[in-house]
Amino acid sequence: MLRMSSLFLRTLRDDPADATVPSHKLLVRAGYVRPIAAGIFSWLPLGVIALRNVERIIREEMDRAGFQEVHFPALLPREPYERTHRWDEYGPTLFRLQDRKGSDYLLGPTHEEMFTLMVKGEYSSYKDLPLSIYQIQTKYRDEARPRSGIVRGREFIMKDSYSFDLDDEGLEKSYQKHREAYISTFNRLNLKFNIVSAMSGAMGGSKSEEFLAPCETGEDTYVLCEKCGYAANVEAMKTKVANRDFGTPPAMEILDTPNTPTIDSLVEVMNSKYGSSITAADTLKNVLLVADGEAISVLVPGDREVDLKRLEANLPGIQELRLFDDEDFAKRKELVKGYVGPQDAKKFGLKLYADPRVVVGSHWITGANHLNKHMRYVTHGRDFAVDGFIEAAEVRAGDLCPSCDNPVIIDRAIEIGHIFQLGRKYAEALELTVLDSEGKSRVVTMGSYGIGVSRAVAAIAEQSNDELGLVWPEEIAPAKVHIVATGKDDLPFDTALKLAEEIETKGISVMLDDRRDASPGVKFKDAELIGNPYIVIVGKGLVDGKVELRKRRTGEKSELAVNEIVSQIVKLLS
RNA sequence: CCGGGUGUGGCGCAGCUUGGUAGCGCGCGUCGUUCGGGACGACGAGGCCGAAGGUUCAACUCCUUUCACCCGGACCA
Numbered sequence: 001m002l003r004m005s006s007l008f009l010r011t012l013r014d015d016p017a018d019a020t021v022p023s024h025k026l027l028v029r030a031g032y033v034r035p036i037a038a039g040i041f042s043w044l045p046l047g048v049i050a051l052r053n054v055e056r057i058i059r060e061e062m063d064r065a066g067f068q069e070v071h072f073p074a075l076l077p078r079e080p081y082e083r084t085h086r087w088d089e090y091g092p093t094l095f096r097l098q099d100r101k102g103s104d105y106l107l108g109p110t111h112e113e114m115f116t117l118m119v120k121g122e123y124s125s126y127k128d129l130p131l132s133i134y135q136i137q138t139k140y141r142d143e144a145r146p147r148s149g150i151v152r153g154r155e156f157i158m159k160d161s162y163s164f165d166l167d168d169e170g171l172e173k174s175y176q177k178h179r180e181a182y183i184s185t186f187n188r189l190n191l192k193f194n195i196v197s198a199m200s201g202a203m204g205g206s207k208s209e210e211f212l213a214p215c216e217t218g219e220d221t222y223v224l225c226e227k228c229g230y231a232a233n234v235e236a237m238k239t240k241v242a243n244r245d246f247g248t249p250p251a252m253e254i255l256d257t258p259n260t261p262t263i264d265s266l267v268e269v270m271n272s273k274y275g276s277s278i279t280a281a282d283t284l285k286n287v288l289l290v291a292d293g294e295a296i297s298v299l300v301p302g303d304r305e306v307d308l309k310r311l312e313a314n315l316p317g318i319q320e321l322r323l324f325d326d327e328d329f330a331k332r333k334e335l336v337k338g339y340v341g342p343q344d345a346k347k348f349g350l351k352l353y354a355d356p357r358v359v360v361g362s363h364w365i366t367g368a369n370h371l372n373k374h375m376r377y378v379t380h381g382r383d384f385a386v387d388g389f390i391e392a393a394e395v396r397a398g399d400l401c402p403s404c405d406n407p408v409i410i411d412r413a414i415e416i417g418h419i420f421q422l423g424r425k426y427a428e429a430l431e432l433t434v435l436d437s438e439g440k441s442r443v444v445t446m447g448s449y450g451i452g453v454s455r456a457v458a459a460i461a462e463q464s465n466d467e468l469g470l471v472w473p474e475e476i477a478p479a480k481v482h483i484v485a486t487g488k489d490d491l492p493f494d495t496a497l498k499l500a501e502e503i504e505t506k507g508i509s510v511m512l513d514d515r516r517d518a519s520p521g522v523k524f525k526d527a528e529l530i531g532n533p534y535i536v537i538v539g540k541g542l543v544d545g546k547v548e549l550r551k552r553r554t555g556e557k558s559e560l561a562v563n564e565i566v567s568q569i570v571k572l573l574s
Numbered sequence: 575c576c577g578g579g580u581g582u583g584g585c586g587c588a589g590c591u592u593g594g595u596a597g598c599g600c601g602c603g604u605c606g607u608u609c610g611g612g613a614c615g616a617c618g619a620g621g622c623c624g625a626a627g628g629u630u631c632a633a634c635u636c637c638u639u640u641c642a643c644c645c646g647g648a649c650c651a
Contacts, residue, residue, distance in 0.1 A: 013600055013612065014586045018644050038643065092575090093650065110651095144575070144649050152651090210651085220651085415651060450651085488609050521611035539610060548610090 001500055002479055002511040004526075008045050011526050021217040023461035024149025026470050030529045039146025039154035046530065047457075049478040051157070054456050055136055057188045057475060058159050065181040067132040067161055072114045074138050078104035080113040084429045095140045095154075107140035112426045112448065115162040119444070120432040126166045129434065129444070130174055134161035136453060148217065150458035151414055157454040162422075163447035166436065171421055171445045175207065178449045182211055182417050189456055190473035191416060192463055196222050196231040198418070199313040211417035211451075213459040218412040225401035225408045234410075235313035239356040239391060240400035249363040249377040252343065257374045261338025263302040266374060270365060279303065284364035284378070286340040288324035288350075291315060295324075295332070299342055299354040299386070304393040311392035339367035341375055342384040353390040354380070414459045415452070422446040470531030471553050474573065479511035481569055482532035486520040486539035495562065496538040499547075502566050508573055528552065534572065536565060 009031045016035070019025040027033045032047030043051055059069065081087040087094070087106070095107040108114070115133065123131070136159045146154050163174035179195075186193050191213045198208045210233060212222055223237045224230070232238070255274065260266040263280045270276050283302030288295060289311075298306050312321050329337050334348055343366075345352045358364070360381040368375045378384065397410045426432070427444045436442045452459075457476075464471045474480055481503055485496035493514055500512045511532055513523045520539065527535050537548040546559045549568065560568055 010584085010601080011612095012585055017580090017586065020645075035643095091649090141650075143651095145645095145647090147645085418651070452651090484610095486610060519609060519611085519613055521609095521613075523612090524610075525612045537610075541610095 001504055002045075002509075004511065004513040005515050007511075011529055019149055021148045021151065021462065022465050023151060023217075023458040026461055026465055026529070027150060027458070030470055030531065033150060037154075039143060039152065041150060041153065041155075046478045050472065050476055051454065051457055053476045054189060054460075055157075055159075055453055058185055058451055058453060058456075059136065061181050061185040061188065062134050062159070062161065064184075065132075065177055067134050067181070069135060070115075070118065070133050071135050072108070072111050072118075072137060074108050074140065076106050076108050076111075076114065078106060080117055080430065081106060084113055084426060086113070093141050093143065095142050108137070109139055109141045110158075110450075111135065111137065111160060112162065112422070112446075113430065115160075116426045116430045116432050116446070119164055120430060123164075124434055126434050126436045126442070130163060130165045130170050132161055132163040132174055132177070134159060134449075148219065148458075150454055151217075151462070152219065153454070156452060159451040159453050161449040163449070164427075164432075164444050165447075166434065166442060166444065168445065171423075171447055172207075175419060175421055175447050178419050178447065179209070182419060182449070182451070185451065186211060186213075186416065188475060189460060190464070190476070191456065191459060193416065194222070194224060194231040194413070196224075196233050197236045198233040198420075199235045208418070208420035210415050211419075212413035213416045213463060214411050214413045215459070215462045216412060217462060218414040220413050220415050221410055222413060223395055223399075223408045224411050225404060225406050227406035228401060228404040230401050230403045230408070234307070234395050235310050237310075237391070237395045237399075237408075238402040239393070240402045240405065241356050241359060242400065244359075244362075246361050246363055246379075249379050249382075252375050252377050252379075252383055254368050255374050255376060256372065258372045260372070260374065266365070267302075270374075278365065282365055284342070284358065284366035286342060286367060288328070288335060288340065289321060290324065290328060291318045291321050293320075294351065295328070295335075296351040296353060297340070297342065297345060298390065298392050299352065299358050300393045301355065301357050304355070306392050307394040310395070311390065314391045334369065336367070336369060336371050339369060339371055339373060341367040341369050341378060342386075343375065343378055344369050345384060352384065352386040353388055353392065354386040355393045356389050356391070357393070358386075358389075414455065414462065416456050416459050417449075417451045419449045420447065422448045465531070468525075469529030472531045472533060474533050477509075477532045478530065479509040479532050480573055481508060481534045481536060482511045482513070482527045482530065483536045483538060484513045484520075484523045484527055486523065486537065487542075492538045492542055495542060495547075496536075499536065499538065499562070499565060503569060506566070506570050508569065534569060536569075538562075 011031050012029045015025040016028045031044055033041045033043055036042055078087055094109060097105050138155055139158045140155055143154055146152055165171045165174055193211050193213045196210050196212055198210045221234050223232050257269050260269050263283055266283055267278060267280055270278050280303035281301050285300050285302045287298045287306045300306055342352055358380055363377045363379040365374055365376045366378050398407045401408050424443045424445050427446055432444045433441045434444060461470055483496050483500050485493045500510045503510050533552050535550040541547055545562050547562055547565050548557060549560055550557050
């Protein structure tokens, strides 16, 4: 039983000045956490209980799926991370330190190396596979800028699993098992979430999905189709191209378009000088970039910008990507800033990528590769050819859903889980092989699956609060029932204690506000701020043998006889 | 890392423009009253004003440097 008369807890009347998101404000105000440094927090008793509840649910679901728990140190030697090149690749995000002898160590930002090496040390036969193991461990990442309190800290708790399989089918099965375990985990955590397809990107895997908990203050943007449920990370969104008949355009025609270095100015001149009625979407924008030293041009409709993140995610293997700067234009005089067109790309030795909307047969108004001149009827397939299509244009709300044509919305969310098929990158680097049934050595294929444990606490707080405070789901709350005793006589306090004890014998956790020196108002405010799902008030109604029951989430109140309350609570919680 | 902002008792803030050695609310302690919506009164404890250097008879206040924290961005999952 948590007795507030002795509980190590101090609630705050005001929001902490440095908090901006609800979870941060409320977890601090209600006394669950306290800040220690940027992105580093201490957990107080109430916070520890909520955190352990989240952990417990995750652990139960992992165990139920047949995964086994292990535990690695957070403090790790350099060498394995050297072998996978991550000592360097992780860059400044890695917390590094040295021991007294000057040997390098790191605080684990994630533990692929350790898992791989552990399996390598124990297993050597295909008969041992498949295997899925997990841990719940504190992770360290020296984020350039921690923010949003618990949501994005430099020290955080993560559940990470890894699957080990002989072949791709095995990996797919392990992946699906994790996917299902994650769905039941997040359902039990009472989180609203969407599973969105993501880019596996630099990690080198194939399939990848994120579990996103929608909330206004989330840091991730994703695309959602409310009609069919399609959801994708902005990077992974596929463009749906509307069918359009372009007919047979006339031959390319060069036009005088003085002072039209921007799309807007071009549209203006076309419409006023040439009497056309075009919009930016009828023009073709040639965005020049340098990808690992090579000049490339990305063609997008004039009303769209290039989203560098999307472009980069869809250009695998490119290390450095940047827009052309004035120096680049100076070096390549044939590329006239503001008047670039794709029809001379071959001649210029320029690699061309096109947005999927630039279909073969479409024709465009675009730069003539001469100052103050543009061309029209420049036709894809006739006047220029591309090296490939690429998803690089910005995604907008209202774009068509690739699976059902409905306009999509753009939403914000917190990433609470990520599952992906890692493949053989770590197994290869660390030589994790097993012998197959023919006695041949085979590199194991891996999957990697993470849940932000501390972040999940914040995400629940983020999705579930009101102007009064936190509103915890039953399984997460520090206690299921919060009993408040009011008044100055002993009777309500004695009765409240008796009820608390009785409820506890039913296996239901209780918090009892037995403070003699706090006024009723303070107790009510604290109960609401702390956010336990059921609040029982033992006070003035006692003269009629009544107590009050309130549901925190709905605010619904009811009067019950003292001798009914325990059975009523048991009923509500069963 | 780039740009902006803020550092004053445990928390939230004022004071700084115009230098004279620190104040308010909450919280905390004691006593009394109150007891179903963050009660009231009286008395009280608690602050090298983020740090270092400089200017000055005198610095919370002005100047320089530095550190920390927050916000936007870049980065990152």
